[in-house]
Amino acid sequence: MMMVLVIAVSLAYTNTIDSSAEGAPEIVSFEGIYTYERMLLDAQALSTYYPDVVSYELRAQTALGHQILVLRLGNPSAPRQILVHASIHGREYYVTPLVMKMAEYYAANEKELLSTTCFTIVPMVNPDGVSIAQSGAIAASDANYQAFIGFIGHYSAWKSNANGVDINRNFPIGFGLAETRMPSNSYAFYEGIAPSSEVETTVLEQLLSENSFDCYLAYHMRGNLIYFYTPTCSPEMFAMSQLIAATVHNSTGYRIDVDLSDTHPNGSFADYAQIMCGVPGCTIECGTTLPPAGADQVAGFYSRNLYSWKNVASLFASEASN
Ligand SMILES: [Zn+2]
Numbered sequence: 001m002m003m004v005l006v007i008a009v010s011l012a013y014t015n016t017i018d019s020s021a022e023g024a025p026e027i028v029s030f031e032g033i034y035t036y037e038r039m040l041l042d043a044q045a046l047s048t049y050y051p052d053v054v055s056y057e058l059r060a061q062t063a064l065g066h067q068i069l070v071l072r073l074g075n076p077s078a079p080r081q082i083l084v085h086a087s088i089h090g091r092e093y094y095v096t097p098l099v100m101k102m103a104e105y106y107a108a109n110e111k112e113l114l115s116t117t118c119f120t121i122v123p124m125v126n127p128d129g130v131s132i133a134q135s136g137a138i139a140a141s142d143a144n145y146q147a148f149i150g151f152i153g154h155y156s157a158w159k160s161n162a163n164g165v166d167i168n169r170n171f172p173i174g175f176g177l178a179e180t181r182m183p184s185n186s187y188a189f190y191e192g193i194a195p196s197s198e199v200e201t202t203v204l205e206q207l208l209s210e211n212s213f214d215c216y217l218a219y220h221m222r223g224n225l226i227y228f229y230t231p232t233c234s235p236e237m238f239a240m241s242q243l244i245a246a247t248v249h250n251s252t253g254y255r256i257d258v259d260l261s262d263t264h265p266n267g268s269f270a271d272y273a274q275i276m277c278g279v280p281g282c283t284i285e286c287g288t289t290l291p292p293a294g295a296d297q298v299a300g301f302y303s304r305n306l307y308s309w310k311n312v313a314s315l316f317a318s319e320a321s322n
Contacts, residue, residue, distance in 0.1 A: 024049060028104050030298045033134055034097040036066055036127040042100055043071055043123075050107035053114045059206070060199040063162040064140050066127035068203045073103050073121060074114035079320040080313055081211050083279070085122040085204065086219035088167050088269060089159040090129020094291055095219035098301045099123045105306060113310050116318040120207060126200050128162035133291065154187040156292060161200055165192040170201040171272035174265030191267050204269060208277045214316040215244050216273050216281030217309070221290055226254050228282040230274045231262045240280035244312055248282055251308035284308075 027045045046054045053074055058067035086095040100123050106114060124130055131139035137150035145162055149155075152164060160166050164185025169178055172195035182190040196202055228245035229238065245256050265271035273279040286301045287294065 024108050026104075028097060028101040030097055030101070030295075030302075033292075034093065034100075035134060036124060036131060039069060039096060039100060039124055042104075043069055046071070046100075046104060046107060053107050053111065054103070059203050062128045062199055063145060064128040064131060064142070066131070068125065068127065068200065069123060070203075070207065071100075071103060071121040071123060072118060073106055074118035075116070076118050078114075078116050078118040079318060080117040080316045081213045082117065082119050082309070082313060083122075083207060083211070083213045083216040083273075083281070084119055084219070084309075085125050085216070085269075087123070087127075087130050088125040088200070088218070089220060090126050090131075090133040090161070091156060091158050091290055092219075092221035093124070093130040093133060094295070094298050094301065095221060095286055096124045096130070097298055098286065098305065099219055101302050102306060102309060106309065110310060113313060117310075117313045119309065120211060120213070122204065122207070125204065126161050126167055128200075129158055129160055129167075132158045132162065148185075152185075152187050156290070157187055159188040160186065160190065161198055163192070163198065165190055165198050167198055167200045168269055169267040170196060170198050171205075171267045171269055171276075172196050173267065173271045173276050175267040177264050178266040195267065205272070208273060208279060213277075213279045215240075215312065216269075216279055217244075217248070217312065218269060218281065218283045220283055220285050222287045223257075223285040224254050224288065225257045225285040226252075226282050227257055227270070227285070228280075229258045229260065229262070230268075230271050231264050233274050237274050237278070237280055241274060241282055243315060244280055245282040247311050247315060248284060248308045251311045252284070252304050254284065254286075254304075 028042050043056045056071045060068050086099045087093050136155040137146045140146040169191035175195040176191050226245045228241040249256050287297045
């Protein structure tokens with residue numbers, strides 16, 4: 001009986017869902033490699049076709065000359081504010097088309113939700129890392145960066161930015177305390193010379209300081225898991241993040257993983273958001289296989305995660321409190 005139920009649930013997750021409203025074009029495609037340039041073109045197209053609910057801006061400038069895309073989905077002054085980010089780790093770039101396609105679906109089909117909820121989406125926090133993971137050292141036109149990246153190698157495993165810093169360890173809480181770490185700039189596991197030394201880090205910090213987010217959803221790969229616990233967070237933060245994680249679990253079927261043996265923060269975005277900014281949320285680890293393998297997973301990520309945004313939004317009040 002149990003087996004039958006499991007099969008029924010997994011079939012429901014893999015249904016193909018048409019993202020577009022009647023007569024609207026399909027903008028975001030899962031075909032081929034989803035590059036930074038494709039993402040920008042899709043952001044432009046989304047804001048053109050759905051100007052009432054989609055806008056975007058470009059922030060900062062990375063070492064390799066990319067500006068970081070911030071997409072606004074919904075009424076910017078809506079009472080509910082949710083931060084979504086993806087691809088903070090370069091090699092996990094399948095989650096960028098995931099959140100872009102989800103944005104397209106919501107723009108086409110969820111106008112009422114978007115009048116009371118604004119999603120601030122950073123679909124590719126780390127465009128340099130994504131470009132390196134996708135194309136290697138030639139992602140850099142600068143000779144010094146090309147030589148550094150070529151010396152390090154491990155392109156398809158590249159989590160860091162082009163400076164060899166893991167953005168998800170560069171936040172100013174528990175900085176340098178991760179158990180497995182590299183002592184210097186590398187493709188992964190190095191926290192940087194100082195907290196917030198990287199522009200990718202400061203863009204997320206700025207968004208957290210400029211907005212009153214009800215929660216965040218951070219998209220990573222892999223494991224089909226949800227994390228929500230940050231060591232030393234308050235009981236209230238634990239409870240709220242647990243509720244958000246449970247809502248994502250109920251929407252996606254991903255398992256919640258809690259490791260209470262962690263005793264301290266380690267410079268991650270989650271540590272910073274929850275403990276320093278008071279914003280609860282969870283990390284969603286999609287899939288089983290890292291790029292460039294398993295490209296056919298992305299459509300499954302989409303159908304599985306699609307309704308989680310509105311289910312998470314429903315946890316928060318839809319009217320301004322004052
Ligand atoms: Zn990751």
